[in-house]
Amino acid sequence: MSTISAPGTDAPSAEVPDYPMTRAVGCPFDPPPTLYTLQGRAPVSRVRLWDGSSPWLVTRYEDQRALLADPRISADSTHPHHPHQSPGSLVRRRQSRSFISMDDPEHARQRRMVTAAFSIKHVEALRPAIQKIVDGLIDAMLAGPKPVDLVQAFALPVPSLVICELLGVPYADHDFFQANSKVLIKRATPPEQARAATQRLIDYLDRLIGDKLVHPADDLLSTLAARVKAGELSRREAANTGILLLIAGHETTANMIALGTLTLLQHPDQLARLRESDDPKVIASAVEELLRYLNIVHSGRRRVALEDIEIGGVTIRAGEGVILANDIGNRDPAAFPDPDRLDIGRDTRHHVAFGFGVHQCLGQPLARVELQVVYGTLYRRIPTVQLAVDLEEIPFKHDGLVYGVYELPITW
Amino acid sequence: MKVIVDQNKCVASGQCVLATPEVFDQREEDGIVVLLTENPPEHLADDVRQAAVLCPAQAIWMEEQEKNE
Numbered sequence: 001m002s003t004i005s006a007p008g009t010d011a012p013s014a015e016v017p018d019y020p021m022t023r024a025v026g027c028p029f030d031p032p033p034t035l036y037t038l039q040g041r042a043p044v045s046r047v048r049l050w051d052g053s054s055p056w057l058v059t060r061y062e063d064q065r066a067l068l069a070d071p072r073i074s075a076d077s078t079h080p081h082h083p084h085q086s087p088g089s090l091v092r093r094r095q096s097r098s099f100i101s102m103d104d105p106e107h108a109r110q111r112r113m114v115t116a117a118f119s120i121k122h123v124e125a126l127r128p129a130i131q132k133i134v135d136g137l138i139d140a141m142l143a144g145p146k147p148v149d150l151v152q153a154f155a156l157p158v159p160s161l162v163i164c165e166l167l168g169v170p171y172a173d174h175d176f177f178q179a180n181s182k183v184l185i186k187r188a189t190p191p192e193q194a195r196a197a198t199q200r201l202i203d204y205l206d207r208l209i210g211d212k213l214v215h216p217a218d219d220l221l222s223t224l225a226a227r228v229k230a231g232e233l234s235r236r237e238a239a240n241t242g243i244l245l246l247i248a249g250h251e252t253t254a255n256m257i258a259l260g261t262l263t264l265l266q267h268p269d270q271l272a273r274l275r276e277s278d279d280p281k282v283i284a285s286a287v288e289e290l291l292r293y294l295n296i297v298h299s300g301r302r303r304v305a306l307e308d309i310e311i312g313g314v315t316i317r318a319g320e321g322v323i324l325a326n327d328i329g330n331r332d333p334a335a336f337p338d339p340d341r342l343d344i345g346r347d348t349r350h351h352v353a354f355g356f357g358v359h360q361c362l363g364q365p366l367a368r369v370e371l372q373v374v375y376g377t378l379y380r381r382i383p384t385v386q387l388a389v390d391l392e393e394i395p396f397k398h399d400g401l402v403y404g405v406y407e408l409p410i411t412w
Numbered sequence: 413m414k415v416i417v418d419q420n421k422c423v424a425s426g427q428c429v430l431a432t433p434e435v436f437d438q439r440e441e442d443g444i445v446v447l448l449t450e451n452p453p454e455h456l457a458d459d460v461r462q463a464a465v466l467c468p469a470q471a472i473w474m475e476e477q478e479k480n481e
């Protein structure tokens with residue numbers, strides 16, 4: 001609890017809890033206990049951030065959907081009251097501003113330049129190639145020594161290989177871009193380190209886009225390069241979009257693969273149901289339930305109110321910061337009966353793990369197919385998969401903007 | 413039931429196509445929603461309603477027609 005009073009707040013400052021909050025010891029799969037309390041007692045209330053500001057935190061599912069779809073809510077990261085996730089994130093969102101941090105109409109204009117590649121049809125067409133990547137990596141694990149770290153041997157390479165192919169980024173550079181995105185998605189990264197990592201990624205993407213201008217190929221960076229040529233996008237904007245797709249395209253899915261596997265290992269009955277079914281509907285439903293249950297993008301959607309908005313019994317004033325905590329929204333009993341139970345058979349497609357509103361995840365069709373292939377293959381090909389260490393020894397990404405595990409030693 | 417979509421609001425999330433591929437498709441050039449039929453058969457009504465709930469951009473809605481006579 002913090003006692004500093006931010007200007008322009010009417011809340012009793014001593015009761016404003018710090019955000020983000022910590023998860024309970026021994027409950028690494030559940031949101032922090034304080035979020036449950038707030039959802040029950042004060043579903044729209046102020047929290048204190050790292051910079052001393054006190055934006056509103058929205059914890060109920062329906063309120064979150066309503067606000068995320070409300071045109072009076074802005075995602076503009078240059079707004080002076082935008083509730084940034086960390087000092088490093090502030091630097092990155094300003095230095096490399098992409099459409100995730102813009103409002104319509106510019107957001108829509110830039111998003112629509114890359115949406116074709118993520119249509120259901122296009123992504124379904126990638127399924128055989130993704131299956132091949134997954135099978136190849138499993139072959140390599142089975143042929144190698146055990147135990148093995150699933151994160152390095154499998155969870156990171158799957159989405160990295162896929163997004164490299166789609167964007168036209170050489171996979172040989174994966175150590176470079178993985179190392180830099182790792183810096184950017186850690187909450188504690190100091191601003192100067194975030195600035196340097198962002199600049200390295202800007203320079204790298206700029207060089208690739210320069211290549212695509214001269215040698216266009218059938219990939220997304222070439223699509224962006226064509227827009228640069230047509231004068232519809234600056235080279236810097238193209239590079240910023242490239243960075244967004246590259247980072248969002250591998251960090252998130254990688255965490256869902258490793259953390260999802262760990263979760264299933266803790267729920268052997270659910271794992272057995274998944275392994276014993278070859279019904280694509282069962283696998284698809286398991287993916288949705290794990291997305292809901294884990295909600296790995298656990299740092300809240302960050303917005304600013306552009307007008308006064310009445311919600312949950314309070315008035316959010318124009319210019320105030322708003323955070324939509326999707327992790328607890330996905331555990332709202334009003335939207336998901338018995339929300340803290342993992343049940344891969346439930347219909348949970350309305351979860352907010354991909355956000356909601358115009359910024360809802362662009363890559364979701366791709367993430368779904370990747371996870372369906374992984375969850376549908378890994379546990380069948382390695383049916384005796386198990387943890388090689390105790391759960392207590394697994395390092396969780398409590399300090400990450402995206403949740404997951406740093407390592408997952410497995411054996412079979 | 414009559415289905416209406418707003419292509420200007422659509423953000424190409426693909427949720428409607430996953431929910432009801434018989435009724436929704438996406439444009440080849442930018443993934444924006446295309447309505448395959450304005451008057452889907454009754455047995456698809458629940459799926460269409462689900463698509464409208466899932467649509468993140470509120471670009472889908474229905475006019476439930478009175479059953480005449």
Ligand code: HEM
Nearest residue numbers: 099100248249252253256297353354355359361362363367
């Ligand atoms: C399981 C994996 C994933 C999860 C949980 C996830 C989650 C999210 C969330 C919550 C947002 C909303 C951000 C906001 O409202 O502020 C988002 C946006 C976005 N995601 Fe994902 N994502 C995943 C995978 C991917 C993949 C594979 C890609 C691309 C290749 C991707 C690209 C994007 C982009 C470009 C946006 C910004 C959309 C916009 O602002 O219009 N994501 N994602």
Ligand code: SF4
Nearest residue numbers: 422423425426428467
């Ligand atoms: S669900 Fe809505 S936003 Fe997504 S493709 Fe369909 S109409 Fe567009």
